Amino acid sequence: MESKTNGGARIGVYVCHCGSNIAAQVDVKAVAEYASALPGVVLSKDYKYMCSDPGQEMIKQDIKDHRLDRVVVASCSPLLHEHTFRTATSDGGLNPYLFHMVNIREHDSWVHEDRAAATEKAKDLVRAAVRRVALHTALETRRVPIHPDVLIVGGGIAGIHAALTVAKAGKKVYLVEKDATIGGHMARFDKTFPTLDCAACILTPKMSEVRAHPNITLWTLSDVVKVDGSVGNFQVTVRRRPRYVVEDLCVGCLECIKACVFKEAKFPDEFNLGLGKRKPVYMPFPQAVPQVVLIDPNTCIEFKTGKCKKTCAAACDRNAIDFKQAEQVETVTVGTIMLSTGFQVFDAVRDPRYRYKQIPEVYTALEIERMVTASGPTAGEIVMKDGRHPKRVAIIHCVGSRDERTNRYCSRVCCMYSLKLAHLIKEHSGAEVYNFYIDMRTPGKGYEEFYDRLLGEGVHFIRGRVAEVTDVAETPEEKGRIVVRAEDTLAGVVRRVPVDMVVLSVGLEPRADSAEVRRLFNISCATGGFFLERHPKLAPVNTATDGIFLAGCCQGPKDIPDTVAQAGAAAAEALMLVMKGHVEIEPNTAHVVESDCSGCKSCIGLCPYTAISFDEEKKKAVINEALCKGCGTCVAACPSGSIVQNLFTDGEIFEEIEGVLNG
């Protein structure tokens, strides 16, 4: 039964307009007026922006003037402003947990079209909150110290930049990289748009700095396999795969590579996407960090037969080669984690119209990127498989982007890298270059100017999505060439452009293992599979899991400037927590009412955080509140109802339900 006085509470209710976000769809004045008559409510007001300074000031003043002992604010999602209003309540002299928030924006005004019904719903929600808040009790937040070390997963430019930022602030970083070298995709690029800076010249000094910095522990060929704990205190298990070369002994002299029983390099070289060759013992690329060779057990004769002469080991005067090297497992404690796991390029085989892997002279942009690089497999020469130099090259934009059959989103970087490649191909080979684009997207500092420059350089631009790449010639001119067919939507004609080489500007996708990574770190993803930020505008590098941050293309396609900016932001967020020294933990934890516990142990196995143990002496379950995350699983499961969760007591929940249902 609803009491007339609501237990003698003195409740203040505030209904927010949120400009017109709420007021347009909910009659906020009517809601405030309705609330004023609810039991225990001593004042009820509506206000344009409750989150503004005057709004918060009003709450503080009213608590004092009207001796309020409970506060309800009906506004937006608690995710956005619960903290704001709890602080205002606290500043007014009340315990912050004597406040309750009602979401009449996301849950009401934004999702309903009928104003009258939306207003009724707002009244129901406010009534429920008023009944619930009367039962609230004062609670104290707990503080737990934060471990100062930071874990960064992924050693591309994002991970490198963030690691250096944190390390230079004097904090320790573990940088975990799955490959044998850091550098990521950027290490494969020749030049960077729009300035045409040499990618290696700007990246490799930072890579060396990572290796040299005393605050950075770099683990390559490593994967995170387990993450326990929570913000401030994560226990992370890292598996370090064997390199078969002792990192501390190898000086990168490369004598072992010269001595390898394979006189010629004959295996496809991963770094050059198979365009070049390497031996079973190799350095990923000349500026690799660490400057340590590795042995690929899949191609090394010793691993396949056990009968190799092992000339590589004999050639190493430091005895760095160790065929028996085993996997190592490291467990570290860190306070915060940053994910910069990057992307993979779209597999062009998935769009057979473009004949990748069917017509030999069809390449992906990343392959051409290696080809135009001076240190690449062709020493910067644009050369066809038969040794000829192409006279005409087509670049096809939006392969695996902006396409209902593959990825709907724009990959953001392809227009610009296509322009860059057009410039480089022209510069290196003198070929005519044809860009087939849908729209030119050049929104960035100096980007449109770069496009202008390319137009001036005589690169051809044809506006139209390519329908077909074919080796079927219709005219003598097309014979022996590859024909690109597209509707030129500016000229209104179908064009067939014969070329010698086709470059597919492939889009960016979440990595194939991204779902696994998400599960490991307990974060979510947006449509398409990129990791989800906490708020697209106001918390772009945070995740929904406290203490875990994002940077770079794992969050969505972006270019190098944006990636570096995000990495810096993520480092700052992590440092903010570290510098503060502690994290505040919500008091929404559960505890066992000992007298009611039958000692059945049902709850123990269910707890996802292993926060519950069993007191053998008393035969009762005990919850460690430092580990409890307030998920409520044990509360629901307890057969005797002996587990109580702060902020979610049975009484509070039932009052709220009654309040919603009984108008």
Place this chain on the structure above:
Amino acid sequence: MRYSYYPGCSLKGTGRAYEESLLPVFRALKVELAEIPDWNCCGATAYMSSDESCAFALGARNLAIAEREKAGDVIAPCSACYLNLNKTQHYLAEYPDIGRKVQAGLRAIGMSYAGTLKVRHPLDVVINDVGLDAVKALVRKPLKGLKVAPYYGCQIVRPYATFDDAFNPTTMDRLLAVLGAEVVPYGLKTRCCGGSLTGTLEPVGVPMAHRLLLEARERGADMVTTVCPLCQFNLDGYQGTVGGGADEIAMPVTYFTQLMGIAFGLPAADVVLNRGIVPAEDVLARRQIAV
């Protein structure tokens, strides 16, 4: 393995070489085909464009009989039949209005169709149900040295790409390779053969067919192999008139089932090369493949 068999009109007429080679090959593969009793027109292209509901009702009657006979999923070798029956299935399931009309039509003749069957192409069945290993085990006379352009036509992969890619199908390529043939790279494998335009608008239709043949010759093919009676007819039947008759292409056009029959060592009467207009025997003899 047992299937309902829907031959359609072509396989009893101009495309009879398809049926005459398909049935022995499927017998050899131990696949039982039960011809749907009293089958009628599939709905065909022309009817589909003049009265859709009636066309769907025609197709549905065939499916209803097959369902009643409980002989299994329907094999439709003709690409047009395959497409029309699949389209009927799709529309009955996805568009309740059409479904209601068609079911009412079936009720009027005391029938109904619950939609339990799948419509399959024999190429799909050979690749996915029988499997290439089983095919390989039956190869007695590999088609060694025979250069074949695999021509799929449009209808078996578009719009319903159920068992192969819509732009670059490869099932027949793989089958031919298992038979020992050399598959030439053939970029026009799904380009239109001219369809019924060869009959209605000859100046438009015939050059389309010629384009396919010229490309096959350009690629060094000994013959073109098809999965569709209309494609076979268009490619085989108009070769004498290329460029006003001056350029004789002389490119044999066979069904994939005929090549399977040859490779399995089936008797000439089960391979029926004699049905073709452009003779295939010379090419086979040149490659020392006996039939």
